[in-house]
Amino acid sequence: MSRLALLLRRDLRHLLRGGHGRGGATLPLLFFLSVAMLFPFAVGPDAKLLARTGAGVIWVAALLAAILPLDRLVEPDIESGFFDQWALRGMAEEAVLSVRILAHWLSFGPPLMLAALPAAALLGLDAAQLRAVQLGLLAGTPGLAAIGVTIAALTAGLRGGAALGGLLTIPLAVPLLIFGAGSLQPGGEGGLALLAAASLAALAIAPFAGGAAVRALRE
Amino acid sequence: MQPCRLAATDLACRRGDRVLFRGVSFALDPGAALHLSGPNGVGKSSLIRILAGLLRPFAGSVAHEGEMALADERLALDGGLALGKALDFWARFDGSEAADRAIAALGLRDLFDVPVRYLSTGQRKRAVLARTMASGAPVWLLDEPLNGLDTASGAAVEALVAGHCAAGGIALIASHQAFALKGLARLELAQFVPKFVPELA
Numbered sequence: 293m294s295r296l297a298l299l300l301r302r303d304l305r306h307l308l309r310g311g312h313g314r315g316g317a318t319l320p321l322l323f324f325l326s327v328a329m330l331f332p333f334a335v336g337p338d339a340k341l342l343a344r345t346g347a348g349v350i351w352v353a354a355l356l357a358a359i360l361p362l363d364r365l366v367e368p369d370i371e372s373g374f375f376d377q378w379a380l381r382g383m384a385e386e387a388v389l390s391v392r393i394l395a396h397w398l399s400f401g402p403p404l405m406l407a408a409l410p411a412a413a414l415l416g417l418d419a420a421q422l423r424a425v426q427l428g429l430l431a432g433t434p435g436l437a438a439i440g441v442t443i444a445a446l447t448a449g450l451r452g453g454a455a456l457g458g459l460l461t462i463p464l465a466v467p468l469l470i471f472g473a474g475s476l477q478p479g480g481e482g483g484l485a486l487l488a489a490a491s492l493a494a495l496a497i498a499p500f501a502g503g504a505a506v507r508a509l510r511e
Numbered sequence: 512m513q514p515c516r517l518a519a520t521d522l523a524c525r526r527g528d529r530v531l532f533r534g535v536s537f538a539l540d541p542g543a544a545l546h547l548s549g550p551n552g553v554g555k556s557s558l559i560r561i562l563a564g565l566l567r568p569f570a571g572s573v574a575h576e577g578e579m580a581l582a583d584e585r586l587a588l589d590g591g592l593a594l595g596k597a598l599d600f601w602a603r604f605d606g607s608e609a610a611d612r613a614i615a616a617l618g619l620r621d622l623f624d625v626p627v628r629y630l631s632t633g634q635r636k637r638a639v640l641a642r643t644m645a646s647g648a649p650v651w652l653l654d655e656p657l658n659g660l661d662t663a664s665g666a667a668v669e670a671l672v673a674g675h676c677a678a679g680g681i682a683l684i685a686s687h688q689a690f691a692l693k694g695l696a697r698l699e700l701a702q703f704v705p706k707f708v709p710e711l712a
Contacts, residue, residue: 298604302589373585376565380581381604510565 295383296391303395307361317399320357321407327353328411339416346415347425347476351469353411354404354429358436359461363454365396365444366506375506385503389441393498397437405429421476427484428472435491438498439464445502449509468494512679515541515577515649517562522571524557531557532703533570539681541649544672544692547685549700555685556583558700559652562683577681580648582639582656588627595623598642607647614641616667632659644671651675651682657690666691 308317331349332342366389369375378388405426412422443461447453467490474483516539523533531554539545547555560566562573563581588597598619602610614620617637622630630638636659643651651672657665669691672682676692684690 295604298600302600306589371585372590373583373587376563376581376583376585377587377601379565380563380579510560511567 296387299388299391300395303392304398306364307395307399317361317403320360320400321403323360324353324357324404324407325411327356328414332414332416342416343418343421346412346417347421348473349415350408350411350425351428351432351472354408354433355436355462355465355469357404358400358433358440358465359458361396361400362440362444362447362457362461365392365441366502367444367448367453370448370506370509376510385506386499389445389499389502389506393434393438393441393495396441397434401429401433401437404433424476424480424484428475428487431475431484431488432468432472432491435468435487435494436465438491438494439468442494442498442502442505445505448505464494512541512649513577515679515681516575517579517650517681517683518574519562520572520574522558522561522573523569524554524561524566525569526554526557530569530705532700533705535571535698535700535703537698539683541679541681542676544676544682544684544695546690546692546695546697547683547700548687548697550687553700553704555687555700556654559583559654559683559685563652575650577650578646578648579650579652580643580646581652581654582643583654586627586635586639588638588642590626590628592627593624594619594627594630594638597627598638598645601642602645605646605648607645610641610645613644613671616671617641617664618667633661633664636660637664640668640671644675649680651680653682653684653686655686655688656684657686657688 328350331346335341335345375385375388379385408422408425408429412425417425439461443457443464447457447460450456468487471483471487471490474480475487477483518538520536522535524531535558537545547558549555557566559581561568562575563579564573588594589600598610598614617640619637619641622634627638636656640653640656643653653672656668660668672684673692676682
């Protein structure tokens, strides 16, 4: 098995099952579903209002769910010396973090798209809206994963880094949220294209920004 | 064993606004072992990290040939996994065949089913050393390899290092403790501490 495949397998095991003594991938998912469930309780059973706002709520819930695993994305591996050992073996931080972004996305992106089905039912979305939400999540969640790993690398080693990471992720994710919600409007294909573009830009920058952060922490 | 060499030229290390040491030079050829000694805080670990390429030297340069393996206070083993599986990750990653001898010599076979986070201090140290020695790298950088080890394990480590050097490998041991090894050269880091430290304005 190649080194990258080994890394991916290890990352997935940690993120899905919850290594390092922390929760696995089910926690963000349950969080996502609870938000979708609580929203109708909070605004009342007005089907029209729910149908108009529901898709936006799914996006906000997805963003919040992506923040939950931030503190176990990078920090534990720096703490326990894994990044040092990879560096000694000539493994670039950028490669390790690219694999981590993929693993992080796999652990929350597709599960979130699956959970969006019951969430859509709870919020009374119709088939066209559900399709727009799913396409948007498919285009946007990789970007959320990239931003999450970057922020996790930047805040690793800081006291209270987990809380700070959550706060820093929100403004960076605003473009994804705006284009994601925009793609839900009638004729929102432009929004979807912009969402995919923002997502790709985040994916392109993330490994390099994160790698620089991990190296800077050694000084 | 693949060809190896490790040489330091006029190394200096600065942490914050203090220069820990300067003017450190040495060259190690295959089969050589060097004991880096000195009191706590003199910069032994920093020097090891500089040699490993993890820390930039303030001055001077490091030249090395052959892969390096580092054993420091960081475990780099997954706490939730059984020890056998945690070591297996690195064995696969390194694709090395040398794993069994070190693991058997350090008495880790019996601990293979124990989750890494339940290991005692001495057992952790042995696990780190096994991970390092099993990597197949010809240059070993060992930071305080005898810390927390009982007499028997200490002797086992000394024997493993002796075997490694006899096979043409290089070992660099940073420790404030004595390390029993034939032909072990010694470098006292305290003599490279600058005597006069000017105030940095």
